[in-house]
Amino acid sequence: MAECGASGSGSSGDSLDKSITLPPDEIFRNLENAKRFAIDIGGSLTKLAYYSTVQHKVAKVRSFDHSGKDTEQDHEPPYEISVQEEVTARLHFVKFENTYIEACLDFIKDHLVNTETKVIQATGGGAYKFKDLIEEKLQLKVDKEDVMTCLIKGCNFVLKNIPHEAFVYQKDSDPEFRFQTNHPNIFPYLLVNIGSGVSIVKVETEDRFEWIGGSSIGGGTFWGLGALLTKTKKFDELLHLASRGQHTNVDMLVQDIYGGAHETLGLSGNLIASSFGKSATADQEFSKEDMAKSLLHMISNDIGQLACLYARLHCLDRVYFGGFFIRGHPVTMRTITYSINFFSKGEVQALFLRHEGYLGAIGAFLKGAEQDNPNQYSWGENYAGSSGLMSSSPELCPTQRARSGTFDLLEMDRLERPLVNLPLLLDPSSYVPDTVDLTDDALARKYWLTCFEEALDGVVKRAVASQPGSVDAAERAEKFRQKYWNKLQTLRHQPFAYGTLTVRSLLDTREHCLNEFNFPDPYSKVKQKDNGVALKCFQRVVSALDALDWEERQLALVKGLLAGNVFDWGAKAVSDVLESDPQFGFEEAKKKLQERPWLVDSYGKWLQRLKGPPHKCALIFADNSGVDVILGVFPFVRELLSRGTEVILACNSGPALNDVTYSESLIVAERIAAMDPVIHSALREERLLLVQTGSSSPCLDLSRLDKGLAVLVREHGADLVVIEGMGRAVHTNYHAALCCESLKLAVIKNSWLAERLGGQLFSVIFKYEVPAE
Amino acid sequence: MGGWLGRQRWLLRMGAGWLAAPMERHGRAAATSASSAREPVPGGPDGRRREPLRRRANSASAPAVGASAEGVRRDRPGSYSGATSASRQRVESLKKKRPLFPWFGLDIGGTLVKLVYFEPKDITAEEEEEEVESLKSIRKYLTSNVAYGSTGIRDVHLELKDLTLCGRKGNLHFIRFPTHDMPAFIQMGRDKNFSSLHTVFCATGGGAYKFEQDFLTIGDLQLCKLDELDCLIKGILYIDSVGFNGRSQCYYFENPADCEKCQKLPFDLKNPYPLLLVNIGSGVSILAVYSKDNYKRVTGTSLGGGTFFGLCCLLTGCTTFEEALEMASRGDSTKVDKLVRDIYGGDYERFGLPGWAVASSFGNMMSKEKREAVSKEDLARATLITITNNIGSIARMCALNENINQVVFVGNFLRINTIAMRLLAYALDYWSKGQLKALFSEHEGYFGAVGALLELLKIP
Numbered sequence A: 001m002a003e004c005g006a007s008g009s010g011s012s013g014d015s016l017d018k019s020i021t022l023p024p025d026e027i028f029r030n031l032e033n034a035k036r037f038a039i040d041i042g043g044s045l046t047k048l049a050y051y052s053t054v055q056h057k058v059a060k061v062r063s064f065d066h067s068g069k070d071t072e073q074d075h076e077p078p079y080e081i082s083v084q085e086e087v088t089a090r091l092h093f094v095k096f097e098n099t100y101i102e103a104c105l106d107f108i109k110d111h112l113v114n115t116e117t118k119v120i121q122a123t124g125g126g127a128y129k130f131k132d133l134i135e136e137k138l139q140l141k142v143d144k145e146d147v148m149t150c151l152i153k154g155c156n157f158v159l160k161n162i163p164h165e166a167f168v169y170q171k172d173s174d175p176e177f178r179f180q181t182n183h184p185n186i187f188p189y190l191l192v193n194i195g196s197g198v199s200i201v202k203v204e205t206e207d208r209f210e211w212i213g214g215s216s217i218g219g220g221t222f223w224g225l226g227a228l229l230t231k232t233k234k235f236d237e238l239l240h241l242a243s244r245g246q247h248t249n250v251d252m253l254v255q256d257i258y259g260g261a262h263e264t265l266g267l268s269g270n271l272i273a274s275s276f277g278k279s280a281t282a283d284q285e286f287s288k289e290d291m292a293k294s295l296l297h298m299i300s301n302d303i304g305q306l307a308c309l310y311a312r313l314h315c316l317d318r319v320y321f322g323g324f325f326i327r328g329h330p331v332t333m334r335t336i337t338y339s340i341n342f343f344s345k346g347e348v349q350a351l352f353l354r355h356e357g358y359l360g361a362i363g364a365f366l367k368g369a370e371q372d373n374p375n376q377y378s379w380g381e382n383y384a385g386s387s388g389l390m391s392s393s394p395e396l397c398p399t400q401r402a403r404s405g406t407f408d409l410l411e412m413d414r415l416e417r418p419l420v421n422l423p424l425l426l427d428p429s430s431y432v433p434d435t436v437d438l439t440d441d442a443l444a445r446k447y448w449l450t451c452f453e454e455a456l457d458g459v460v461k462r463a464v465a466s467q468p469g470s471v472d473a474a475e476r477a478e479k480f481r482q483k484y485w486n487k488l489q490t491l492r493h494q495p496f497a498y499g500t501l502t503v504r505s506l507l508d509t510r511e512h513c514l515n516e517f518n519f520p521d522p523y524s525k526v527k528q529k530d531n532g533v534a535l536k537c538f539q540r541v542v543s544a545l546d547a548l549d550w551e552e553r554q555l556a557l558v559k560g561l562l563a564g565n566v567f568d569w570g571a572k573a574v575s576d577v578l579e580s581d582p583q584f585g586f587e588e589a590k591k592k593l594q595e596r597p598w599l600v601d602s603y604g605k606w607l608q609r610l611k612g613p614p615h616k617c618a619l620i621f622a623d624n625s626g627v628d629v630i631l632g633v634f635p636f637v638r639e640l641l642s643r644g645t646e647v648i649l650a651c652n653s654g655p656a657l658n659d660v661t662y663s664e665s666l667i668v669a670e671r672i673a674a675m676d677p678v679i680h681s682a683l684r685e686e687r688l689l690l691v692q693t694g695s696s697s698p699c700l701d702l703s704r705l706d707k708g709l710a711v712l713v714r715e716h717g718a719d720l721v722v723i724e725g726m727g728r729a730v731h732t733n734y735h736a737a738l739c740c741e742s743l744k745l746a747v748i749k750n751s752w753l754a755e756r757l758g759g760q761l762f763s764v765i766f767k768y769e770v771p772a773e
Numbered sequence B: 001m002g003g004w005l006g007r008q009r010w011l012l013r014m015g016a017g018w019l020a021a022p023m024e025r026h027g028r029a030a031a032t033s034a035s036s037a038r039e040p041v042p043g044g045p046d047g048r049r050r051e052p053l054r055r056r057a058n059s060a061s062a063p064a065v066g067a068s069a070e071g072v073r074r075d076r077p078g079s080y081s082g083a084t085s086a087s088r089q090r091v092e093s094l095k096k097k098r099p100l101f102p103w104f105g106l107d108i109g110g111t112l113v114k115l116v117y118f119e120p121k122d123i124t125a126e127e128e129e130e131e132v133e134s135l136k137s138i139r140k141y142l143t144s145n146v147a148y149g150s151t152g153i154r155d156v157h158l159e160l161k162d163l164t165l166c167g168r169k170g171n172l173h174f175i176r177f178p179t180h181d182m183p184a185f186i187q188m189g190r191d192k193n194f195s196s197l198h199t200v201f202c203a204t205g206g207g208a209y210k211f212e213q214d215f216l217t218i219g220d221l222q223l224c225k226l227d228e229l230d231c232l233i234k235g236i237l238y239i240d241s242v243g244f245n246g247r248s249q250c251y252y253f254e255n256p257a258d259c260e261k262c263q264k265l266p267f268d269l270k271n272p273y274p275l276l277l278v279n280i281g282s283g284v285s286i287l288a289v290y291s292k293d294n295y296k297r298v299t300g301t302s303l304g305g306g307t308f309f310g311l312c313c314l315l316t317g318c319t320t321f322e323e324a325l326e327m328a329s330r331g332d333s334t335k336v337d338k339l340v341r342d343i344y345g346g347d348y349e350r351f352g353l354p355g356w357a358v359a360s361s362f363g364n365m366m367s368k369e370k371r372e373a374v375s376k377e378d379l380a381r382a383t384l385i386t387i388t389n390n391i392g393s394i395a396r397m398c399a400l401n402e403n404i405n406q407v408v409f410v411g412n413f414l415r416i417n418t419i420a421m422r423l424l425a426y427a428l429d430y431w432s433k434g435q436l437k438a439l440f441s442e443h444e445g446y447f448g449a450v451g452a453l454l455e456l457l458k459i460p
Helices: A098-112 A131-138 A149-162 A219-230 A233-246 A254-258 A288-313 A332-342 A356-369 A398-404 A442-466 A473-493 A504-515 A524-547 A550-566 A572-580 A588-592 A603-611 A627-643 A662-675 A677-684 A707-716 A752-758 B010-014 B044-048 B084-094 B125-130 B131-142 B181-193 B214-219 B228-242 B304-315 B322-328 B340-344 B366-372 B378-400 B416-432 B448-455
Strands: A036-039 A045-062 A080-097 A118-123 A142-145 A166-167 A176-179 A189-194 A198-203 A209-215 A270-274 A319-324 A350-351 A379-381 A408-414 A617-621 A646-651 A688-692 A718-724 A741-748 A763-769 B103-108 B114-121 B150-153 B159-167 B166-180 B201-206 B225-226 B251-253 B263-267 B273-281 B284-291 B294-301 B358-360 B406-409 B438-440
Touching: A036 A356, A045 A098, A045 A356, A045 A662, A080 A098, A080 A524, A098 A131, A098 A142, A118 A131, A118 A356, A118 A718, A131 A142, A131 B114, A149 A189, A149 A198, A149 A209, A149 A319, A149 A350, A149 A356, A149 A379, A166 A332, A189 A288, A198 A288, A198 B114, A209 A288, A209 B378, A219 A288, A219 B358, A219 B366, A233 A288, A233 A332, A254 A270, A254 B131, A254 B214, A270 A288, A270 B304, A288 A319, A288 A379, A288 B044, A288 B294, A288 B378, A319 A332, A332 A350, A379 A550, A398 A688, A442 A473, A442 A504, A442 A752, A473 A504, A504 B181, A524 A550, A524 A588, A524 A627, A524 A662, A550 A588, A550 A603, A550 A627, A550 A763, A588 A627, A603 A763, A617 A627, A617 A688, A617 A707, A627 A677, A627 A718, A646 A662, A646 A707, A662 A688, A677 A688, A688 A707, B010 B416, B084 B406, B103 B228, B103 B448, B159 B228, B166 B181, B181 B214, B201 B228, B201 B448, B214 B225, B225 B228, B225 B294, B225 B448, B228 B273, B228 B284, B228 B294, B228 B406, B228 B448, B251 B416, B263 B448, B273 B378, B284 B378, B304 B322, B304 B378, B322 B378, B322 B416, B340 B358, B358 B378, B378 B406, B378 B416, B406 B416, B416 B438
Parallel strands: A036 A118, A118 A142, A189 A319, A319 A350, A617 A646, A617 A718, A646 A688, A718 A741, B103 B201, B201 B225, B273 B406, B406 B438
Antiparallel strands: A036 A045, A045 A080, A080 A408, A166 A176, A166 A350, A189 A198, A198 A209, A379 A408, A741 A763, B103 B114, B114 B166, B150 B166, B159 B166, B251 B263, B251 B438, B273 B284, B284 B294
C-alpha cells in the first residue's frame, strides 16, 4: 500500500534542532534557475525534486579564418579555443528528514527567482498533511499525484537511465551489493512496495501497470506490532533490536516438533513451523531483541512468499522491492532476499534499487514535466553531485552520517541526445562494458584508488594551468581536489556507493568533479598544441607510408596506431615522460613499443584478413588528440578508404582528458583534407563520416551511444569495429563480444596493469576477433 | 487411570482454563518459513517444497517415497524402529488379521495431541469375559469421562456413533490434550502396562518422531510412525464419507459478512477433486489433492494458529485459546489496523480497493496516541483478523496457481472460531469475485488421528 509512514532514517528526529547545519547552497543547488518542483513527503522523509539549468563554461574550438594568411606558419595554432557559457539541464533531488521541511521551504522561497513556476507536484502520505504549509511558504499550488503512478514512473526512469541501478543483495559476500547490468528491455517486472502495507504491481510498459495484489502485513505491521511488543517506538531502533535477536527463542521450529529426528528425516530443523509459536505461554519472558527478530522473519517471509506466488502466477522473474521497510536497510534486504530464494527455489530474483527512496519524487516530477518530454532524453547520474548509496545509513557509516547524513542528494544531467545500444553488440542484455569489477577485486581496487589519489596533484596543477587568466582557478581547483578526494575516500569504504566500482567510474567521477568546478576541458590547450604539431608531420608520415610495400605498410600503420596511443595524458607513466621531455616524438614512441610477438598478438590473422575482400564499413573509436588521431588513426583510415571501405570515425561529444572531441575531430579532418586528396574526396563523398559518441568519458560504454551513431552504423552496414586505447579497449570492452569483426588495440601504459596481464610497461594488445559463424 | 494428564504445573500458572491449547500442528507439513537468515539452512530452498509436479502414486503402500517435503527419503511410515521380536510379532499379527483392541489413532502436533479411540459397542458377553482388566479399564475411563486430568478433553459433540470399522460396530471418540503433557501420557501407559495388550500405537505428526524413544524406553511401547499428510487426507476422505451422525460433515457459509443473514449450510462434497486443503494448526500446510492417492504439498506458512495464540499471549496476557477468542469477539480491529479509507479517505479507486480493506495490519499502532487508546480486546481481534486474512490470501493465491476452486479449511485453529471461518469464507469469495468457495469440516483438527487409526486397521 502507499507509503503513509516512513522510516525515521536514523537516530535523529525530534531531538534535533530544526536549523540546517550545512551550507544550504551545497544542498539546494542551482535554485536560482529552478523552474519545476515536485515533492514526495513520506512518514519521516521528504524528497524534493526540481529541474534546473546549470550554466557552466565549455571550451569551444573554431577554425581560424585563413583568408589572406599564411597557414603554414610554425607558431600558429591550428584552431582557436574560446571559453563560452553553456546551459545544460539538470535534475536535482534532495532527501531530508521531515523535521527540516519548514526550514527547507523557507530557504527555497528565499532563493527562488523564477516566477513562472506556479505549481508543485506532490505525492506521498505527507502530501496531505503539509499541503497548506507548502502553499503558504512557496506560493505554489499543490497538485497531488497518485502515489503508485509516481513510484512506477520513477522506477522506469531510473531503470532506463542509471546504469547499475538495480542490485541483488548477497549476504556474507564482500561487498554485499551485486549490481545488475541494465537489461535493454526493462519490462515486464514486478514491483513490490513495502510501505506500511504491501502493494504488488505488475509493470508491463511505460504507461501500463496493474495492481495485482497486496498484503496488509508490511512495514506498518513490523513497526506497529513491534512497538507494542517491545515498547520501542522508532522503526530503525526496532530493526536494530531485530538484528541482535534470536528468533529461535520465540518461534516454534521444526526441530521443536520433531525432536532430534529431523536430522534422520532430512528435515531442516531450523525452519520455522510456527512464528511466535513458543510465546504461547505465560511462564516465560521474551527479550525485546528476540521478539523483534521473530517479527522481522515473520513479516519478511510472508512478503517473500506472497511475492513469489504472484510472480509465479504472472510468469515474472524480476521482482524489485521498495518502500520504507526496505530502504537502505541491509537487515530487511537480507531477510527478503532469503525468503524469495527460499520460496522460489532461486527462480525469482529479489532486486533492490540504489535510488529507491527517490522513485516517488522522480515520478511526481515527471508527471509535472510531461510537456517537456523528459522521457525522450537520456539522463546521466552526476557522480559529483550525488550522494552514494547508504550515504545516510547508520549501520554502515556512523561517522559520515553524523556529519551530512541528514541530506542525501541525487543529480542527473540531461544528455543532449538520446543514448542507445551499439547495434553491433552480440548480446546487449549480457554486455558489460567494464573489464574489471573493482568492487569484487579488492587488490585491484586498492591499487586504482591509490593511483587516482596520487595522480590528483597533477590533475589539480593541470586544471589551474589551463585557466591562466582566471583569478579563482586555484581556489576552484582546490575545491575540486577536496571533492574528488572525498569521493575516493567514500569509495574506499563503500566501493558500492555508485554501483559497480570500475576504472571507468573513477575516471568519470573525476570528470564530473572537474566540471563541477568549472574546469570543463583542462587539456584544451595541450590538445591544441599537440594537434598543431601532429598536423605538421602528417604529410611526411603519409609519404613515408606510401613508400612502403603493401605488407610493410600494413604493419607500419598498425604500429602508428599503437605509437600514437602512447601519447596519452591520462596515464601516469606517460604524463611523467611528457612533462619532463616535451620533445618526445612519434618515432621515439615507436621505439618504446614492445617488439612482436606482442602481449596479445593476432596481427597475423589481421594481415591475412586484409588480403581478402575489403570491409564494407569500419567504425573507429578514436582516442587521443594530436599524434594519436592525426598520425595514427588518419593514415589508418586513409588506407581503409583506399581499399574501398567506408569509415565512420567516432569521437567523444564532450572533453575527457586529452581525448579528441568530436568538434576537434571536425577541424582536424578539415585540415587534413586540405593536405590529402584521399581524405578530401572521402569526406566530400561521405565515405568518411565523423560522428559523436554521446559520451564524455575516457572509457567507452557501447550500450550508451549516441543514437545518430547507431543509425549510421545500421545504414552503412558496418562490419568492422576498431577500438583503440587503454580506456576503451582494455579498461572497457576488452571482453565485449560483437557480431562483426573487431580490432582492439592498446599500449599498456600502466606498469601494474601490464604486470597483471603478464607483460611489461608499453606491452601491446592487438586483439583481432571474428565472431563465430 | 486417574493420574494421566494430571500434571499441575500448567494449571498453577495458567489457571484452570488451560485445558487445551487447541492448535494442533502437523509439524513437518506446516514447517514453512525461512528461519534465521544469518544461518541459512543448507539446501533449504530446494529442500522444502515438494516438487510441484510430483504427485503421490500410492499413499498406502509406499507413502514415504516422494512424500518428503525435503526431497530426502524418509522412514517408511508404518515401519518399526528398534524391532524387537515382540514388535515383529505384532507386525505379523497386524498383517494377518484385525488388530487387537484397543484401537487408537494418535496425532502428536506441535501444540496439541489428538487421539481418536474406537469404542466397540458390539462386545459379546464372551468377549467381555475375556477382556483383560487393563483394556476394560481404558475403555471405561475414556468413555465415561469428558475430561481427563486437568488438560485432557473429550469433544463429546464430535463423537461418531454406530460406526462400523473392520466389521466391528462402535463409537468413535475424539480426545485432545496439550503436547507438553505427552510425558504424562506415556507414563500412564507404563503404569497401566499398556505394552501387555500387544497393541500397536499408530501415530502421526512430528511428535511421533520426537516421542518415539520415550514411548519405547518408558512405556515399552512401539510406535508405528505414519506420514502426516497421508493420514490427514485419508482421515478427511473417510470422515466425509461416513458423515456426521446422519448430518453432513462438510459445510460452508452463506452471506458470511452479514451478521443477520449469515448461515452455516451443509455442503455435499460429492466431487471432491481437485481440492485445496488448508490445514491450520500451529502453522499452516496447503495441499492440492487430485485423488485419494494423488496429492502434493503446495506450500505452507508459519503464520498459523500458534502465531495467533502466541501473539495474543504477548499482547493481552491471555492464557488460553478460548480466552483469546473470547477477547477477540469483543474487540474492534479497526482501531488497530490502518484501513484503506484511513489513508485515502474512502475507496482507492485507482486500484479498485474498497475503503474497508485493511491497508496495514497493526498500522495504527505506529502512533503512540493510538497505541494508548486500544484495548486488549482490540489487539486480540486484530491479531485474529491479521492471521486469518493472511491465510486466506495465501490459500487464494495457491488455488489460482493450482487452478483449483474449492478450498477446504481444517485444523484446530478453526475450533470454536466462527470469526475466522466467516472471514475466510468472505475473503475468498470477495477477492476471487465468487470464483472460490471456502469449505469447512466439523471434525476440524482430528483428521490426522483418524488417518492414523485407519492405517492401524489397514482400511484403504
